Amino acid sequence: MFGEEVDGCEFSVSSFLIVEEDGMPAAAVAGWIEGAAEDGLGSNFLRTNLIGYTFPPTSMAAMRTNGAAVKELLLPRSSLMLQLEYVYTSPSHRGKGYARKLIGKHIYEARTQGIERAQVQVFADNKPAILLYESMGFSTSQTAHTEHPNALQLVPAASKLLMERSI
Amino acid sequence: MEKNDIATRIREVLIAVVGHDRFEMRDDLTAPDVEGWDSLTHMSIITGIESAFNVRFKLREINKLRNMGTLIELVQSKLSA
Numbered sequence: 001m002f003g004e005e006v007d008g009c010e011f012s013v014s015s016f017l018i019v020e021e022d023g024m025p026a027a028a029v030a031g032w033i034e035g036a037a038e039d040g041l042g043s044n045f046l047r048t049n050l051i052g053y054t055f056p057p058t059s060m061a062a063m064r065t066n067g068a069a070v071k072e073l074l075l076p077r078s079s080l081m082l083q084l085e086y087v088y089t090s091p092s093h094r095g096k097g098y099a100r101k102l103i104g105k106h107i108y109e110a111r112t113q114g115i116e117r118a119q120v121q122v123f124a125d126n127k128p129a130i131l132l133y134e135s136m137g138f139s140t141s142q143t144a145h146t147e148h149p150n151a152l153q154l155v156p157a158a159s160k161l162l163m164e165r166s167i
Numbered sequence: 168m169e170k171n172d173i174a175t176r177i178r179e180v181l182i183a184v185v186g187h188d189r190f191e192m193r194d195d196l197t198a199p200d201v202e203g204w205d206s207l208t209h210m211s212i213i214t215g216i217e218s219a220f221n222v223r224f225k226l227r228e229i230n231k232l233r234n235m236g237t238l239i240e241l242v243q244s245k246l247s248a
Contacts, residue, residue: 004226038230044206045198046230052210053226060210067207 002054008037009046010085017105019098027089027098031106033115035079043077066154072146073155075121075162082110082118082167087129099132107167118167124159138163173220173242177235180215184208194236220246 007014015030034043052060077083084106089098107118120138122129142162151158174192182188185203190196198204204212213229216222216238222245232238 006226006230039233041230042206045209048206048209049213049226049229052213053229057214060214064207064211071207 002050004050004053006038006046006050008032008035008041009043009050010083011047011050012037015085017102019093019102021093025090026093026096027102028086029084029088029099029102029106030086031082031084031103031110033110033113034077034081034083034119036113040079042079043083069148069150070146070154072148073144073151073158073160075142075144075160078117078119080115081164082106082115084118084120087120087132100136103136111167116166117164119162119164122161122163123155123157124161125157130161130163133163137165139165168243168246170239170243173239173246174235176219177216177238177242180219181212184211184215192235194234194239196235197233216242222246 002011005013009015009032010030012030012032015032016028017031018025019027032043035041038046048063051063084103087099087103089096110118118138119141120133122133124130124143140161141164143159144162145159147158178188178192181190181201181204185201185208187202190201198209213224217224220242222242224241224245228241232241
């Protein structure tokens with residue numbers, strides 16, 4: 001997908017578990033252990049490095065500009081916790097429990113590596129996702145909010161939740 | 168190029184990106200020690216250093232950087248390659 005691949009962030013191909021139906025992707029969830037790859041480098045730096053080495057400089061400039069508008073929504077990812085991101089089910093496959101199964105598989109794999117907690121971040125308006133995470137034992141541990149006037153042009157809500165559970 | 172000369176030029180890049188000089192150039196200096204050096208400014212710093220020394224890092228190389236000392240060593244190795 002990229003010129004060079006790295007493990008340990010939400011853009012890493014190795015982070016994804018995918019459900020396929022008839023040879024086509026139906027659902028996907030990224031999951032990785034924060035700080036476990038690349039000698040402890042955080043996923044935020046890994047992601048930035050990957051973007052910086054994949055896209056033209058104009059993309060980095062846009063990222064810096066847009067980043068200022070959503071900076072207050074950044075929530076910390078705890079080291080050595082399972083991180084879940086990009087939980088997605090294509091519309092025609094919703095309601096089949098795929099996201100739940102993929103999250104469960106990520107949790108199972110993390111547990112076998114001795115990991116004890118999982119985190120997921122979700123925008124406050126994404127009620128179906130919040131209900132799913134709550135039903136799987138996640139609860140909100142932190143909330144971030146922004147009043148930046150341009151934020152809603154970039155993200156779906158002005159608030160974001162950090163949800164956690166032991167695994 | 169001597170290590171001190173490399174450090175001086177890297178310092179200039181850092182100041183240009185983060186907009187201040189409130190940090191000390193030590194081998195164990197890391198991003199959290201420098202106000203404004205975050206994941207968003209990180210690539211500007213890296214590309215600024217590449218331009219300043221006319222070198223190109225590999226993604227694997229910058230992912231292995233741990234502190235200022237390893238960054239200076241990386242630049243040194245590129246210049247002597």
